[in-house]
Structures are given as C-alpha cells and as structure tokens.
Amino acid sequence: MDFQTAARLGSLLAKDxxxxxxxxxVNYQAISASEVATRLDLHIxxxxxxxxxxxxxxxxxxxxxxxxxxxxxxxxxKQERIQIDIDxxxxxxxxxxxxxxxxxxxxxxxxxRFSVARSDDTITSVxxxxxxxxxxxxxxxxxTTPQGRFLYHxxxxxxxxxxxxxxxxxxxxxxxxxxxxxxLVQLLEKYRVIENLT
Amino acid sequence: xxxIRKLKADRSIGGLIPVLGMxxxxxxxxxxxxxxxxxxxxxxxxxxxxxxxLFVFLRMGNLGYxxxxxxxxxxxVMAVLTSQNIEGGRDPDIQFRVxxxxxxxxxxxxxxxxxxxxxxxxxxxxxxxLAAAPVESAGDGYTPRPRPIGxxxxxxxxxLAFARFAAKNLxxxxxxxxxxxxxxxxxxxxxxxxxxRLRGSYHEATWINFDFEGEVSVHIAQKDYLDYQEPLEFDxxxxxxxxxxxxxxxxxxxxxxxxxxxxxxxxxxNYFS
Numbered sequence: 251m252d253f254q255t256a257a258r259l260g261s262l263l264a265k266d267x268x269x270x271x272x273x274x275x276v277n278y279q280a281i282s283a284s285e286v287a288t289r290l291d292l293h294i295x296x297x298x299x300x301x302x303x304x305x306x307x308x309x310x311x312x313x314x315x316x317x318x319x320x321x322x323x324x325x326x327x328k329q330e331r332i333q334i335d336i337d338x339x340x341x342x343x344x345x346x347x348x349x350x351x352x353x354x355x356x357x358x359x360x361x362x363r364f365s366v367a368r369s370d371d372t373i374t375s376v377x378x379x380x381x382x383x384x385x386x387x388x389x390x391x392x393x394t395t396p397q398g399r400f401l402y403h404x405x406x407x408x409x410x411x412x413x414x415x416x417x418x419x420x421x422x423x424x425x426x427x428x429x430x431x432x433x434l435v436q437l438l439e440k441y442r443v444i445e446n447l448t
Numbered sequence: 449x450x451x452i453r454k455l456k457a458d459r460s461i462g463g464l465i466p467v468l469g470m471x472x473x474x475x476x477x478x479x480x481x482x483x484x485x486x487x488x489x490x491x492x493x494x495x496x497x498x499x500x501x502l503f504v505f506l507r508m509g510n511l512g513y514x515x516x517x518x519x520x521x522x523x524x525v526m527a528v529l530t531s532q533n534i535e536g537g538r539d540p541d542i543q544f545r546v547x548x549x550x551x552x553x554x555x556x557x558x559x560x561x562x563x564x565x566x567x568x569x570x571x572x573x574x575x576x577x578l579a580a581a582p583v584e585s586a587g588d589g590y591t592p593r594p595r596p597i598g599x600x601x602x603x604x605x606x607x608l609a610f611a612r613f614a615a616k617n618l619x620x621x622x623x624x625x626x627x628x629x630x631x632x633x634x635x636x637x638x639x640x641x642x643x644x645r646l647r648g649s650y651h652e653a654t655w656i657n658f659d660f661e662g663e664v665s666v667h668i669a670q671k672d673y674l675d676y677q678e679p680l681e682f683d684x685x686x687x688x689x690x691x692x693x694x695x696x697x698x699x700x701x702x703x704x705x706x707x708x709x710x711x712x713x714x715x716x717x718n719y720f721s
Contacts (some may be wrong), residue, residue: 358589364593366593368648369628369659370594370628370665370667371596371657371663402594405683406591406593406595406683406686407588407682407683408587408588408682408683420596
C-alpha cells in the first residue's frame with residue numbers, strides 16, 4: 251500500500267462514526283447511504299462520502315439500483331479484514347551519485363544565522379529569512395549532529411567549492427547518512443544559503 | 449621600513465573613556481562641593497580602576513596590571529591624605545611631599561617602562577594585522593560561520609602552556625573548556641568589557657579554538673572583519689588567523705615564545721591602538 255492510499259484509509263478510519271458504519275456493512279448484505287444515515291442519525295452527505303471513500307479504496311463494492319424514482323447505490327462489503335501495510339523503505343531516498351558529486355559552497359550574503367554548539371565544532375541550527383517586507387518570515391531549522399558537522403565544514407562563500415561527498419568526508423560523516431545530508435543541501439539550496447556550482 | 453597596515457587607523461577613544469570619565473566626575477564634584485570631596489571621589493574612582501587592574505592580573509596573570517593596581521592604590525591613598533590636609537588647613541609636611549614625589553617617580557618610571565615595552569598592551573590589533581599580512585586578494589565572502597582549520601598534533605599540556613603564555617602577554621583572553629581551549633584576541637579599547645565576559649558569551653567575538661583532540665577552528669566577528677581597510681578574502685583570512693595561532697603554539701613549545709612578542713612588536717603599532 252502506498253503512503254497516500256494509507257493516509258486516505260487512515261483518515262476514514264479516524265471518523266468517530268467509522269466503527270458504526272462498518273458494523274452495518276458487516277451485518278447487512280447491502281446498504282444504501284440513506285439507510286446508513288437514518289440508522290446512525292448522520293447527514294446523508296456524511297454517510298455518502300464515507301461509503302464512496304471506501305468504494306474508491308476497494309473495501310466495498312457499489313451497485314446501482316434503478317427501482318425508485320431516482321437511481322441510487324447500495325454498498326456491499328468486499329473485504330473481511332483491513333490491513334495497512336506500508337513499506338517505509340519505498341520512501342527512503344537513495345543517494346544519487348550525481349547529487350553527491352554536486353559542487354557546493356555557502357552563498358555570499360546568504361543572510362542566514364548559524365548557531366554554533368558550545369563545543370565550537372558543530373552547528374546546531376540555521377535561521378533563514380524569506381520573503382520581503384510584511385511577508386518576511388523567520389524560519390529556524392534545527393540540525394541533526396551529522397547535518398551540523400556537514401554545515402560546519404561547508405566551504406565559505408568565494409572559497410573553492412567542494413562536492414557534497416567531499417564535505418562529508420572532511421566532516422567524517424558516514425556515507426549511509428547521505429540521505430539526511432542531501433535533504434539539508436536541497437533545503438538550503440532552495441533558501442539560497444548554499445550555491446550549487448556544478 | 450614600516451610594514452603595510454591592513455587595518456583602518458584606530459580612531460576609537462574607548463580606552464580613554466574611563467580616564468575621561470574620572471576627570472569629568474572629579475571636576476564636577478569639586479565644582480558642586482569642594483576640592484576635598486572631589487579628591488575623595490577621585491580616590492574612590494581610582495581604587496575602582498585599581499580593582500579592575502587586580503581582576504585583570506588575576507584573570508590573565510599579567511604582572512604589569514598588578515603594578516598599575518599598586519599605583520592606583522598609592523594614588524588613591526595620596527588623594528585621601530591630600531584631602532585631609534586641605535580640610536585641616538595644614539600644609540603638607542616634608543614626609544608627605546617626599547612620599548608623594550618618590551612614589552610618583554617610582555611608579556612613573558615603571559609605567560613608562562610598561563608602556564614602552566608594551567607589557568600591558570592588549571595585542572588584538574597586532575593579531576589581526578599579522579593574520580591579514582599573507583592575505584593579498586580582496587574578495588569579501590564574509591560568513592558568521594566558524595571555519596575548521598585542520599588537525600594539529602599538539603598535546604593538551606602544550607596547548608595549556610601556550611594558553612598561559614597568551615593570557616600573560618595579553619595576546620588573547622583564554623577560555624578553558626572540558627574539551628578545548630578558546631583564545632579571544634582583544635584590541636585596545638575593548639579591554640574594559642572583554643575580560644568580564646563569561647564562557648559561552650564570546651561566540652559573537654573573534655575566537656580561535658583548539659580542542660584537545662587537535663581540531664583547530666576559527667571565527668572572525670563581523671565587527672573585526674569590517675575593521676580592515678579592504679574586504680579581504682574571508683576564507684583565506686580565517687585560515688591565516690588559524691595558522692598564525694598554530695605557529696604561535698609551535699614557537700612557544702620550542703621555548704621561543706619571545707619570538708611571538710618580537711613579531712608583534714615588529715609591527716610598531718603605538719601603545720594605544
């Protein structure tokens with residue numbers, strides 16, 4: 251199951267009437283949205299949205315009924331179990347060799363403020379300002395220890411740029427930590443604190 | 449031949465403010481009350497200055513400041529005695545005059561010696577000049593981030609020995625941490641505030657840090673960077689400042705600490721800058 255599907259399912263399951271609707275779906279052979287709404291004292295739109303959501307996720311099937319003046323749907327439970335199974339490794343970023351060889355350094359007049367740890371050998375946070383005038387906002391980014399070490403060893407503005415991998419090596423950061431370093435590099439590049447000279 | 453200066457000319461009067469303040473308060477109190485009160489207030493102010501000198505002596509181990517402290521004590525006592533003489537309508541007796549004159553000559557000679565030999569001069573300006581000397585290119589690139597310089601092979605004892613030397617010779621204020629020693633160079637004019645800064649409050653200042661595992665790092669404050677006439681290439685400047693201190697530790701370890709003083713004296717900066 252992908253993350254978005256799991257999020258939609260989670261959001262449906264989090265409704266305080268979810269268990270009651272499932273109880274009806276389990277015990278009734280088929281049920282319409284208006285039947286659910288009147289049985290549980292819900293607004294018809296609420297019941298309809300919930301059942302539509304389940305139908306989109308494939309948990310119930312719906313059948314169009316034409317016996318009344320206006321056609322309507324009856325919903326039938328398709329699954330006896332609901333499992334949320336997300337492979338988190340799917341969203342893990344794999345370090346791209348191209349990203350690790352990117353030549354970077356701090357941008358001149360970046361306007362960021364760097365807070366140094368008491369030990370003077372790592373940076374604990376970066377404060378960035380974005381926007382203009384009234385829209386100007388301050389954003390403080392707390393850094394992990396490897397990120398702090400990385401930023402501490404980042405070449406100065408106008409200094410000879412180094413590759414991301416080179417800075418990591420200089421800072422003694424293991425290659426397995428590349429995803430969190432690249433995440434920081436991308437963020438700081440977006441906020442124009444780091445410049446990419448590749 | 450005079451070396452080329454890279455710092456702007458020192459026009460700050462920060463170092464003179466305590467003396468000017470004392471003179472103003474002395475004059476004002478004399479005007480408002482009388483000379484006896486003026487002298488007593490003057491004595492108290494001189495003793496306060498003496499306490500500051502005693503603090504610097506204890507903090508840095510600089511003997512010159514102990515002499516200045518003794519001079520302040522003497523001056524204060526003489527001011528109180530003068531005040532009492534004036535109040536009692538007595539002319540100062542011969543012993544008082546002899547003590548006054550001999551004291552002034554004794555301390556005067558010592559103070560002139562201390563000033564000429566720059567033994568009570570804060571060496572921050574020399575440090576910044578020496579650090580800038582090999583940096584030729586202008587290029588700006590200032591950042592408030594510290595710059596790692598590299599790893600050195602000094603032992604903890606060697607770093608601590610240099611720390612004592614640097615403090616004693618007013619090369620920098622030294623902050624001792626559990627894992628590192630940090631040097632904060634102080635320029636003349638800033639000497640009244642920096643020694644009172646506690647550990648942890650120097651981060652905004654210029655500092656050179658040696659950790660006991662050999663890592664050296666440098667931070668240059670924007671205020672100090674802007675004190676250069678030209679925007680020097682910042683990366684090179686930081687590197688040069690770090691290398692300067694590494695060189696100083698090496699010289700001190702070889703027992704050639706005097707060479708460090710010679711290098712600073714060779715710049716021929718005047719006492720007050």
